[in-house]
Amino acid sequence: MSDFITQIPYPLLIFLVAFILLNLTLLNVAYLTYAERKLIARMQQRLGPNRVGPRGLLQPIADVVKLLQKEDIIPYGVDRSIFKIAPLISLVCAGSGIALIPLWERFVLSNLNVGLLFILALSSLSAYGVILSGWASNSRYALLGGLRASAQVISYEIAMSLALLSVVLMAGSFNLQDIVKAQVSSPFKIYLIPQLVAFFVFMVSALAETNRVPFDLPEAETELVAGYFVEYSGIRFALFYLAEYFGMVVMSALAVTCFLGGYKGPFTIPGVPFFWFLLKLYLLLFFYIWVRATLPRYRYDQLMGLGWKVLIPLALINLFFTAFLKLYLN
Amino acid sequence: MSLCVEVSKKGQDGREELFTINMGPHHPSTHGVLRLFLELDGETIIKCEPIIGYLHRGVEKLSENLGYPQTLVLSDRLDYIASAANNVAFCLAFEKLLSLKVPRRARLIRTIVGEMARISSHLLWLATHALDIGAMTVFLYCFRDREWLLSIFEKICGARLTHTYVRIGGVRLDFTEEIIEELKKFTEVFPERILEYETLIDVNRIWLKRTKGIAVVDPETALNLGLTGPVLRGSGIPYDVRKFRPYDAYDEVEFEVPVGKNGDTYDRYRVRMLELRQSNRIIKQCLEKLRETEGEPILAEEAPDLLLPTKVREPEPKPHPKKGFIFTGKEVPVIPPGEAFASIESPKGELAVYVISDGGTNPWRLRIRTPSFVHISAMGELAKGHMVADLIAIIGTLDLVLGDCDR
Numbered sequence: 001m002s003d004f005i006t007q008i009p010y011p012l013l014i015f016l017v018a019f020i021l022l023n024l025t026l027l028n029v030a031y032l033t034y035a036e037r038k039l040i041a042r043m044q045q046r047l048g049p050n051r052v053g054p055r056g057l058l059q060p061i062a063d064v065v066k067l068l069q070k071e072d073i074i075p076y077g078v079d080r081s082i083f084k085i086a087p088l089i090s091l092v093c094a095g096s097g098i099a100l101i102p103l104w105e106r107f108v109l110s111n112l113n114v115g116l117l118f119i120l121a122l123s124s125l126s127a128y129g130v131i132l133s134g135w136a137s138n139s140r141y142a143l144l145g146g147l148r149a150s151a152q153v154i155s156y157e158i159a160m161s162l163a164l165l166s167v168v169l170m171a172g173s174f175n176l177q178d179i180v181k182a183q184v185s186s187p188f189k190i191y192l193i194p195q196l197v198a199f200f201v202f203m204v205s206a207l208a209e210t211n212r213v214p215f216d217l218p219e220a221e222t223e224l225v226a227g228y229f230v231e232y233s234g235i236r237f238a239l240f241y242l243a244e245y246f247g248m249v250v251m252s253a254l255a256v257t258c259f260l261g262g263y264k265g266p267f268t269i270p271g272v273p274f275f276w277f278l279l280k281l282y283l284l285l286f287f288y289i290w291v292r293a294t295l296p297r298y299r300y301d302q303l304m305g306l307g308w309k310v311l312i313p314l315a316l317i318n319l320f321f322t323a324f325l326k327l328y329l330n
Numbered sequence: 331m332s333l334c335v336e337v338s339k340k341g342q343d344g345r346e347e348l349f350t351i352n353m354g355p356h357h358p359s360t361h362g363v364l365r366l367f368l369e370l371d372g373e374t375i376i377k378c379e380p381i382i383g384y385l386h387r388g389v390e391k392l393s394e395n396l397g398y399p400q401t402l403v404l405s406d407r408l409d410y411i412a413s414a415a416n417n418v419a420f421c422l423a424f425e426k427l428l429s430l431k432v433p434r435r436a437r438l439i440r441t442i443v444g445e446m447a448r449i450s451s452h453l454l455w456l457a458t459h460a461l462d463i464g465a466m467t468v469f470l471y472c473f474r475d476r477e478w479l480l481s482i483f484e485k486i487c488g489a490r491l492t493h494t495y496v497r498i499g500g501v502r503l504d505f506t507e508e509i510i511e512e513l514k515k516f517t518e519v520f521p522e523r524i525l526e527y528e529t530l531i532d533v534n535r536i537w538l539k540r541t542k543g544i545a546v547v548d549p550e551t552a553l554n555l556g557l558t559g560p561v562l563r564g565s566g567i568p569y570d571v572r573k574f575r576p577y578d579a580y581d582e583v584e585f586e587v588p589v590g591k592n593g594d595t596y597d598r599y600r601v602r603m604l605e606l607r608q609s610n611r612i613i614k615q616c617l618e619k620l621r622e623t624e625g626e627p628i629l630a631e632e633a634p635d636l637l638l639p640t641k642v643r644e645p646e647p648k649p650h651p652k653k654g655f656i657f658t659g660k661e662v663p664v665i666p667p668g669e670a671f672a673s674i675e676s677p678k679g680e681l682a683v684y685v686i687s688d689g690g691t692n693p694w695r696l697r698i699r700t701p702s703f704v705h706i707s708a709m710g711e712l713a714k715g716h717m718v719a720d721l722i723a724i725i726g727t728l729d730l731v732l733g734d735c736d737r
Contacts, residue, residue, distance in 0.1 A: 044470040097477045140351045144373070144718070212538055213464060217719075297464025299719040300373050 015129065015320065018099065025098050029245040030060035036289045040275035043293040063238075070234035078231065079136035086136060090129025093122045094210075094243040097125055097250035102177045104263050104273045115176040116168060119254060120161055123209055126243065127153035130211075133240070140208070145227030148300060149215045152208055155307040156215075160205035162315035163198040166322040167191055167258045180262035190261040197318040199259045201311050203287070210247035212288055214295040215303060251260035252284035253277075260284075331622040332534055355384045359722050360409040360559050362732035364706070366721070375721060376565050378713035380706050385736040393696040397496060398665060398666045401693065406492035409734040411454050412447035414483075418498035422577055422672035423500045425684040427665050430630045435623040441511070442616045443495060443577040444674070447611040449520070450479045451677035451729075452602050452609075459599070459726035460531060463540050476710035478516060485509050499633025504563070517614045526604055532603075543595040545712040548567050548593055558701055559679025560605060561728060564590035565596035571675040583615045586656060586729070595727040602729075607678045611643070662694060678702055678729050702734035 008030030034049065034057070049056035074083060100115040102108040112118055119225030127149060134146015168174055170191060173181035183191050192199050208280070219226075229240045256262060256277060256305040298306065332347045349372075355367035363384035369377040389408065393401045406413040418440055425432060432440075456473035480490045486509055487495040487502060495502050531537040547557065552565040562569055570587040572580040588604035590597030667689040673682035679701025688694040705728040712724050 001431060040466075045466050045474060046470060140349070144351075216464070293467050294530075295465065296460065296531070296534065297719075298536055298541060300537050300717060325616075 002178070010262040014109070017325070021098065021109055022095070025095065025246070025249060026242075029242060029249060030064070031251065032245050032285060033063070033241075034060050036292070039286070039289050040293045043290075047143070049318055063116075065280070067235050067238040070279045071080050072234040072236060073231075075138065075231050077138040079138075082132050082136035082329070084229075084236070086129045086133035086231075087236045087243070090126050090243035091239045091246065093126035093129065094246040094250065097301055098246075098253065099224065100176060100181055101250070101253045101257055102262060107180050108177055108234075108272070110226050111177055114174045114256075116164060116174045116254075118181070119250065120164070123247070123250070124153065124157050126144065126247065129240075129243065130228050131234070137228070137231040138223070141230050142228050145230070151199065151229060151300075152211075152303060152307075155304060156205040156208040156311070159201055159307060159311035159315050160209060162312065162319055163205065164203040164258060165252075166195055166315075166319045169322050169326055170195065176262075179258060180264065183261050184264045190259065192259045195259060195318070198322075199255070201315045201318070202255060202259070204311060206251040210244055210251055211323065212244070212248065213292040214298050216297060217300055217303060231308070232312075234276060248288055250283070251261075252281050255284055276287065281329060341485055345676065346658065352561075353461055355394050355503050359458075360725060361730050363695065364725070364730060364732055364735075366709070368721070369504060370717070370718065373431075373717045373719075375716055375718065377715050378710050378721065380562075380709045382706060382735055384704075385732045386494070387737065388697050389737040390698060393693050397691050398449050398693065400628070401696065402497065403492075406446060406494055408698065409451070409676060409678060409681075409731050410491055410737060411731055412451040412677045413492050414443040414447035415451075415674060416681065417494060418578065418674055419674045419676065419681045419683045421496050422674065423685045425668045426666070426672060427668055427685060430499050430633060432500055432630055433448075433627050435620065435626040436628045436630075437505075437579040438544055438616045438623065439501050439505055439580075440496055440567065441583070442505075442613050442620075443493075443601070444578065445480055445503075445612045448512075448609045448677040450476050450483075452606050453479075453604065453727070455526060455677075455729045456599075459723075459729075462722045462726045463537065465531055465537065467536070468527055471527060474479065477519070482509065482512055482516065483714050485506065485512065487559070497629075497633075500629035510620060512692070513526065513613060516618055517595060517610050517617070519674070521607060524603065538596065540596055540723060541599060541727075542718075543592075544595040545625065545727060546592060546594045546722050547708075547712065551711075552593065553686035555702045555711060557708060558704070559675065559677070559729075560601045561679065561705060562600055563587065564594035564601045566591055570689060571673055575673070577672070577674055579619070580612075581611050582619065585612050593693060595723050598727050601657075631652070665691075676701060678731065678734060684722070688730050698737060700734045702730050702732070704729075706730060706735050 037059070038048040038056070049059040051059040074080060097119045099113055100107040100119055102111075126154040129152070131146045132150040134142045134144075134149065137143070167179065170186070173179060173182065183189070188194055189296045207213075229237055232240065234283075260280045261276075263274070263277040265279075269275050338713045341429070347482075348369040351370060352365065353368055354360040355363040360366065360528035365381040365384065367377075367379040368375055373644060387407065389404050392404060396404070401419055402420055405416040408416045421636070453472040453476040457469040458474075460466075460468035460472075476732065482582075483493060483495075484490050487493045487504065489495075495635050547555070547565045549565045549567050551566065552562050558563075558569070566589050568587045568589045572585075573587055584607045588601050588608065665687045667687050669684070669686040673680055673683045675681075681701060683701075684697040685693050686695045709724065709728070713721050716724065
């Protein structure tokens with residue numbers, strides 16, 4: 001088997017693996033929407049999708065087919081090229097992060113030395129999709145949504161990076177594979193225990209970064225109708241949704257890698273290499289869904305206040321504290 | 331390439347023009363067809379101008395061409411969430427014209443139905459208010475219980491929303507044992523359900539942040555703006571028509587009028603939550619009193635037989651050359667000339683009906699004072715200086731129903 005793999009030319013191999021990874025992630029994302037609908041329905045005492053296929057299991061596929069068939073309306077007066085490219089920017093930037101996450105000890109698509117920085121850069125770039133779509137849509141609601149998104153993503157980006165920096169300090173590397181290894185060899189086994197504050201800051205910022213409840217202001221339905229993608233229809237509309245869910249998956253995967261010990265578990269299960277990684281990932285995704293069913297939405301200025309007055313100082317203090325301990329304990 | 335919305339534009343006087351936005355009439359959170367014309371500075375509201383009339387059906391004018399019982403059917407469509415309360419207001423006015431005395435059992439049933447309408451209206455208010463602020467789960471919890479109430483309404487009179495159950499001189503049908511048992515079960519379970527909603531949002535930090543200090547109305551302003559109902563009581567003025575001018579059986583039952591302190595959105599929320607409990611208490615007491623009046627009439631003896639005409643109306647065989655068809659026969663009773671005024675505490679505020687009769691079969695003039703109309707006029711005042719997101723909370727806290735406003 002390994003002989004066979006080594007015979008494939010390297011670029012083709014990378015392409016194949018990336019293709020498989022992308023499709024697996026897409027499947028995960030599709031069923032994440034299904035899980036979200038089912039779980040929230042359960043929390044809200046209703047049934048959720050149950051018509052298409054057994055227990056509604058084919059619902060995500062039906063949704064995709066429906067959205068592909070829909071007419072792609074481009075309203076009069078929009079900036080056409082930007083309007084068309086914005087959802088792609090969102091999706092590509094949100095989705096590519098998964099390539100850098102070590103899913104297993106021997107499975108990481110691209111083992112970059114600055115992996116963490118790269119993911120952060122990608123997630124900042126994905127805000128461009130939102131801003132550009134809001135700006136190009138020729139609609140006031142979309143513009144307001146885009147403005148909200150830009151302010152929100154920029155301020156929460158800082159808190160998030162600071163939280164991750166303390167992890168980098170502890171591990172001594174930007175390479176995600178090395179972070180997992182350093183974590184497992186540290187006395188705590190996972191960084192969640194020494195870096196509880198950083199984990200909290202990261203999770204809250206990740207909610208804001210992916211525009212999820214309670215920070216879903218850019219797409220607040222009851223305020224801005226649908227926010228930045230109010231003018232989109234058909235598959236372009238679906239791309240924004242996909243980007244949001246891809247963002248959730250990547251952020252959760254990053255949290256698993258940096259705080260929860262990555263693919264390592266208390267014991268190894270032979271034959272199921274991704275078990276621990278997926279288990280942790282799904283637990284975090286469940287947290288996202290749970291929050292959505294529970295919390296109301298923040299107001300714009302309160303959101304900014306929370307970011308700048310609570311999360312950034314917390315992350316900074318945590319960073320200094322970590323650096324101080326690191327300096328004096330070694 | 332034509333570019334898009336301009337972020338800021340220099341006006342003629344050289345200052346930056348404000349960002350104007352049209353919210354509604356098909357915006358998801360304007361509860362129907364309210365249109366708000368906003369002038370924004372960033373996200374801060376400089377000016378908010380409500381524009382109404384998208385649901386105008388001319389109820390007042392239509393009433394002048396319809397008989398009194400038909401007017402009751404129109405009254406269902408005013409505040410379609412609490413139509414039983416509207417029926418009561420209309421009937422009270424018409425009964426004053428006829429100087430009818432309504433039997434006790436009918437008055438008790440009217441009280442129960444009115445309070446059921448209040449609970450169902452407040453539940454819908456809580457559901458949409460929470461949904462607007464982003465708490466999705468409360469919405470479905472409230473609808474679960476509202477569904478129960480509506481099915482009880484269905485057992486009482488066959489309709490779920492537009493009941494026309496109350497009629498001039500009494501009520502249309504008597505309560506059966508089954509309905510009383512079902513209501514009893516509801517009153518026992520409902521207080522726990524209220525606790526359920528409160529655990530979801532009452533101590534939620536985000537909910538508190540979004541409602542405390544938003545749209546503060548001090549008592550004097552509240553009076554000047556003409557606010558009534560829970561919105562007025564949230565500002566600390568204990569004005570409640572049920573206490574001040576008791577109608578139906580409200581003088582027989584014990585209940586409190588909850589008031590707020592600060593007059594902000596949170597206080598109004600608290601007032602309504604406490605009112606839910608009081609309504610539950612009133613229904614409970616009335617159900618006990620219903621037992622005492624078992625078998626008593628539910629309709630005044632001299633009540634006009636309004637629902638079923640004594641004779642079938644027949645038009646002349648041939649149309650009159652000038653007047654069209656002329657109906658013959660005297661079926662609809664004539665109401666003595668005079669004028670009457672009745673006001674009730676509807677779930678949204680004070681609902682008043684003023685009717686003038688010239689002795690004919692139709693009201694000569696019917697004027698309805700609806701709470702939502704007055705509350706919408708206060709929107710501009712309340713929204714000034716707040717943010718767009720707060721505007722949603724303000725629409726929610728005023729509990730606007732556009733059918734009530736536009737008539």
